[in-house]
Every structure is written in C-alpha cells, then in structure tokens.
Amino acid sequence: MNVAGLPTSPEACQWLYADDHLLALNKPSGVLSVPGKGEDKQDCAWHWARKTYPDALVVHRLDMATSGVLLFARTLECQRALGQAFSERQVHKRYVALVSPALPTRIGEWHDIDLPIGFDWAQRPLRKIDLETGKPSHTRYCALPQLPCSHASRVALEPLTGRTHQLRVHLAAIGHPILGDTLYAPPAVQAMAPRLQLHAESLQLLHPVTGLPLTLHCEADF
Numbered sequence: 001m002n003v004a005g006l007p008t009s010p011e012a013c014q015w016l017y018a019d020d021h022l023l024a025l026n027k028p029s030g031v032l033s034v035p036g037k038g039e040d041k042q043d044c045a046w047h048w049a050r051k052t053y054p055d056a057l058v059v060h061r062l063d064m065a066t067s068g069v070l071l072f073a074r075t076l077e078c079q080r081a082l083g084q085a086f087s088e089r090q091v092h093k094r095y096v097a098l099v100s101p102a103l104p105t106r107i108g109e110w111h112d113i114d115l116p117i118g119f120d121w122a123q124r125p126l127r128k129i130d131l132e133t134g135k136p137s138h139t140r141y142c143a144l145p146q147l148p149c150s151h152a153s154r155v156a157l158e159p160l161t162g163r164t165h166q167l168r169v170h171l172a173a174i175g176h177p178i179l180g181d182t183l184y185a186p187p188a189v190q191a192m193a194p195r196l197q198l199h200a201e202s203l204q205l206l207h208p209v210t211g212l213p214l215t216l217h218c219e220a221d222f
Helices: 045-052 076-087 166-173
Strands: 014-018 022-027 067-073 092-099 110-114 117-119 127-129 138-143 153-159 198-206 213-217
Touching: 014 213, 022 045, 045 067, 067 076, 067 213, 076 198, 092 166, 110 166, 117 166, 127 166, 138 166, 153 166
Parallel strands: 067 198
Antiparallel strands: 014 022, 022 067, 092 153, 092 198, 110 138, 117 127, 138 153, 198 213
C-alpha cells in the first residue's frame, strides 16, 4: 500500500469470480482499469489480472476513482459476447454512492435522472449536462437507509446508459454531488471523503457460455 492507502500491486487484488471463460475482481479506487497515455499510466487492473490469468481480456471499464466489480473475458468469443451484452444493455449494473446534501426522497423509492450529457469543451475531459447536443443519458436512483449523519445520504444507482462520468454528472446536476468527487463536487463536498465515494457494487448477466444467470457482487467499504 502507498501513503494514501491505495493498493499498488497485483497482490492487492480481491478476486470475486473466475472460471475458464471469465473473471471478475474488485478494482480499488485510484487504479486505472486499462493503460492510459504515458509510461506513468501503464499500471492498471488489466495488467494486474494478467499476472494471475495471462489470457485476461478487457470487457468494460470503471473510472480510475471508482472502485468495484470489474469483469474480464478469457477468450475472444466471450469478449465479443460480453461486449455485445453491455452494448445492448443486457447487463444490469448497480452502484452505491454517498452524496451530500442528504436526499429528500423516501427510502426505497426509485427516481429517474434523464438528462443528456456532452463534452465540457472548456474544461476537458469533464462532461456536462447539454440539453442541445448531449447524448441521451438515463440514471435511476434510490435513497438507502439513512447514514448516522444528517448531511449525507447513501444512494443506490442504476445507470441505464453508459456515458463517461454519467453518475457523477447526474448527481451533481440534481444538487447532490458525490462525496470526494474532485471533478464535479464543490470543495466542501470534495473534502468530506478521502476518495470518491462511488462503488460498482454488482453486475447481473447471463453467462456467455452456460447461459445461466450470474451475479457478481462486492460490498462497498464505505
């Protein structure tokens, strides 16, 4: 672990699932899903996975600051099948986050954020709500049992589309940014947590080979 408490080696991997066709691990916050541009951005969860499973192939990604369930294929056939399942929205994704101020909605009651997202050209690589040229973006959210404080809420999130930074942008747009979000939250909310409080809690899908339902789940550590 480094001084910030972030994992820095493959030995820190928490494996959630493995068979002959696919793999899943709990990606820590602060770790890239795939290599970035530049030699200083080559260490990533995919390379970590390949240390144990050299045939691991990329299927989808999580933001560097987001933790949670990250899926890999082990064959090209499975990679294509899983990629198609994601693109056709056949994979059910559930996230959990901490937001501030506290949500005024009732616990267990689902609501929708249906706001188009586009590039924020003045602040690249940020995104923003763009009612004219943004891409359709849809998120469902639900308040979970209240935290023992009055200034924040735990929330379940289901992105029905997959835009970059979608959950972060949508929650900020409705006035409830995510704690620790250095891109979209005001300084006071950024300072409420040492990392982005956003976690990919579960993926539900049909196994690309067996056709059986498969749930990959990992509880958040916040």
